[in-house]
Amino acid sequence: MKIVLDAMGGDHAPPVAVEGGVWAAQEHGVEVILVGREEDVRRELARYDTSGLSLPIVHASQVIEMEEHPAAAVKAKKDSSMVVGMDLVKRGEADAFVSAGNSGGVMAGALFRLGRIRGIKRPALSTIYPTTTGFCFMLDVGANTDCKPEYLLQFAYMGVAYTERVLGIANPRVGIVSNGEEETKGSILVQEAHQMLKKSGLNFIGNVEGKDIPAGMADVVVTDGFTGNVIAKLSEGLATSLLGIIKEEVKKSPLATVGALLSKSAFEQVRKRLDYAEFGGAPLLGVNGVVIVAHGRSNAKAIKNAVRVAKQAVEGGMLAAIKDGLQSL
Amino acid sequence: MKIVLDAMGGDHAPPVAVEGGVWAAQEHGVEVILVGREEDVRRELARYDTSGLSLPIVHASQVIEMEEHPAAAVKAKKDSSMVVGMDLVKRGEADAFVSAGNSGGVMAGALFRLGRIRGIKRPALSTIYPTTTGFCFMLDVGANTDCKPEYLLQFAYMGVAYTERVLGIANPRVGIVSNGEEETKGSILVQEAHQMLKKSGLNFIGNVEGKDIPAGMADVVVTDGFTGNVIAKLSEGLATSLLGIIKEEVKKSPLATVGALLSKSAFEQVRKRLDYAEFGGAPLLGVNGVVIVAHGRSNAKAIKNAVRVAKQAVEGGMLAAIKDGLQSL
Numbered sequence: 001m002k003i004v005l006d007a008m009g010g011d012h013a014p015p016v017a018v019e020g021g022v023w024a025a026q027e028h029g030v031e032v033i034l035v036g037r038e039e040d041v042r043r044e045l046a047r048y049d050t051s052g053l054s055l056p057i058v059h060a061s062q063v064i065e066m067e068e069h070p071a072a073a074v075k076a077k078k079d080s081s082m083v084v085g086m087d088l089v090k091r092g093e094a095d096a097f098v099s100a101g102n103s104g105g106v107m108a109g110a111l112f113r114l115g116r117i118r119g120i121k122r123p124a125l126s127t128i129y130p131t132t133t134g135f136c137f138m139l140d141v142g143a144n145t146d147c148k149p150e151y152l153l154q155f156a157y158m159g160v161a162y163t164e165r166v167l168g169i170a171n172p173r174v175g176i177v178s179n180g181e182e183e184t185k186g187s188i189l190v191q192e193a194h195q196m197l198k199k200s201g202l203n204f205i206g207n208v209e210g211k212d213i214p215a216g217m218a219d220v221v222v223t224d225g226f227t228g229n230v231i232a233k234l235s236e237g238l239a240t241s242l243l244g245i246i247k248e249e250v251k252k253s254p255l256a257t258v259g260a261l262l263s264k265s266a267f268e269q270v271r272k273r274l275d276y277a278e279f280g281g282a283p284l285l286g287v288n289g290v291v292i293v294a295h296g297r298s299n300a301k302a303i304k305n306a307v308r309v310a311k312q313a314v315e316g317g318m319l320a321a322i323k324d325g326l327q328s329l
Numbered sequence: 330m331k332i333v334l335d336a337m338g339g340d341h342a343p344p345v346a347v348e349g350g351v352w353a354a355q356e357h358g359v360e361v362i363l364v365g366r367e368e369d370v371r372r373e374l375a376r377y378d379t380s381g382l383s384l385p386i387v388h389a390s391q392v393i394e395m396e397e398h399p400a401a402a403v404k405a406k407k408d409s410s411m412v413v414g415m416d417l418v419k420r421g422e423a424d425a426f427v428s429a430g431n432s433g434g435v436m437a438g439a440l441f442r443l444g445r446i447r448g449i450k451r452p453a454l455s456t457i458y459p460t461t462t463g464f465c466f467m468l469d470v471g472a473n474t475d476c477k478p479e480y481l482l483q484f485a486y487m488g489v490a491y492t493e494r495v496l497g498i499a500n501p502r503v504g505i506v507s508n509g510e511e512e513t514k515g516s517i518l519v520q521e522a523h524q525m526l527k528k529s530g531l532n533f534i535g536n537v538e539g540k541d542i543p544a545g546m547a548d549v550v551v552t553d554g555f556t557g558n559v560i561a562k563l564s565e566g567l568a569t570s571l572l573g574i575i576k577e578e579v580k581k582s583p584l585a586t587v588g589a590l591l592s593k594s595a596f597e598q599v600r601k602r603l604d605y606a607e608f609g610g611a612p613l614l615g616v617n618g619v620v621i622v623a624h625g626r627s628n629a630k631a632i633k634n635a636v637r638v639a640k641q642a643v644e645g646g647m648l649a650a651i652k653d654g655l656q657s658l
Contacts, residue, residue, distance in 0.1 A: 145516040179558035187474040210559040211566025229508035230539040237540025249595040259591025266578040266585035
């Protein structure tokens with residue numbers, strides 16, 4: 001299997017991207033095609049023992065920066081690592097594309113170069129969300145700020161296809177984010193989408209409130225990209241803030257400080273359970289190719305795991321699953 | 330000062346409501362008018378030493394239950410504690426109304442009995458949101474699921490009026506919830522409201538992302554009632570989930586368990602900083618009267634503090650402040 005890694009994507013690229021790529025090639029036994037400025041990538045690669053690994057470099061002279069306007073950048077920079085990398089997938093020379101770069105850029109690049117799956121109205125960004133019982137799969141988390149009910153219905157089908165076929169959860173419970181449990185609660189958008197989901201044939205459990213998401217009430221959490229983005233960023237921020245508050249209070253008391261030292265291993269486990277790097281990345285669903293978006297702040301472990309997610313998506317037949325799912329619509 | 334307390338409102342009413350009312354009369358030196366089924370309220374009241382306190386009972390034979398349809402219930406139950414209590418405020422026989430009951434019912438009751446402040450398009454439910462640096466004031470958290478940009482602008486003015494005059498924060502920083510920092514980010518609603526806020530003369534700091542809210546980036550956080558409700562409930566749920574995960578991991582190790590015992594006091598401080606009961610309740614802004622909504626799960630401390638919030642709102646001239654704020658619009 002050949003997986004393209006955007007060697008220039010992410011806050012710590014290229015060093016961290018290349019390190020994660022090497023690690024992925026070792027651990028997941030795939031060919032990792034590093035796309036980026038050849039000189040930079042080669043220099044980074046020289047720092048590792050890559051004997052026996054398949055890590056070809058494909059040169060791309062341009063980089064789409066984090067703060068660039070996505071669509072404009074993708075159009076202007078035809079020789080960027082994103083565009084060149086996507087084209088490898090388009091031409092069938094690679095099976096998947098992974099990037100920790102500008103997520104809007106990945107989205108725009110995927111739309112322009114790979115296109116949508118026939119019948120899909122809007123692709124959606126997804127995320128794996130840690131819960132008390134494990135994790136749930138949430139979409140959209142930022143691709144579509146203003147949605148129509150039918151988009152949310154399609155997000156549900158795509159989310160179920162991915163969750164079943166790639167994450168291995170049978171008959172996943174689907175919930176739609178709302179401001180109350182009852183089906184009469186919610187914005188006009190959510191109320192209309194709720195009615196469509198009820199008739200969808202999916203394992204629809206109804207509305208999920210904010211508190212129900214971290215409690216793990218649903219396996220697939222459907223929402224518009226505005227709300228989903230707020231949820232994802234709020235959750236990350238809140239976990240950080242809360243751990244910060246705990247640290248602050250612990251420091252105030254010498255006894256508590258000793259206590260915290262003794263419970264250090266437990267806190268490390270907590271951080272691990274919440275760590276985005278463990279999940280690596282999540283797919284951009286609805287485009288005609290396997291595209292995995294990793295966190296901009298990705299460290300090498302996150303990049304390595306994002307490549308694993310790509311591998312699993314290819315092995316699980318993600319694209320075929322989504323196409324099958326659409327048939328039932 | 331006379332504050333009406335809905336003795337039948339909340340998950341644990343009337344016992345907890347009455348207990349909180351007695352406590353409030355003692356601690357805040359106000360007259361607490363207990364509205365509800367006289368026999369029930371009298372029986373609860375008999376359990377306390379109320380000598381020297383002013384705790385009159387006003388009989389109301391009906392109760393609006395938590396799961397009832399708000400508007401229909403308020404219309405049908407003219408002798409409910411909510412309607413009777415609101416009417417005391419309307420007739421000038423009391424200065425404020427406090428309830429931990431059905432928040433939609435409080436909203437409907439306030440609209441029908443007290444009406445809106447002239448010029449206010451939509452009243453908003455607010456909440457005090459704990460942050461790493463203290464708290465912020467967020468609105469709307471559930472009254473209006475579908476908003477227009479001008480509603481959000483009014484929420485900002487009302488929020489600033491309350492935050493300055495009642496919470497005592499000078500020149501509060503106003504942020505609008507969005508899915509990105511740049512002003513071009515956000516739903517159509519948010520982008521339009523952003524432009525209005527820029528010209529508002531308020532201390533507008535721009536978009537706040539999910540992660541920025543718990544970090545305390547803004548003092549007044551403006552959003553639509555759908556998003557605000559999701560944020561408020563998610564935050565409460567996530568804090569609970571996270572503390573649950575910590576407990577779970579701590580229990581796995583005897584050493585960590587000992588450590589946690591030593592740091593118990595620090596964790597109690599953390600819980601206190603996050604405890605909604607400390608804040609008591611938050612106002613329904615935009616109606617023509619001081620109406621404080623407390624959490625449905627309120628304990629006696631939360632009820633007591635909600636009465637304090639009502640007292641502060643009356644003393645701070647909340648209604649006049651909102652009316653003044655509207656002048657500048």
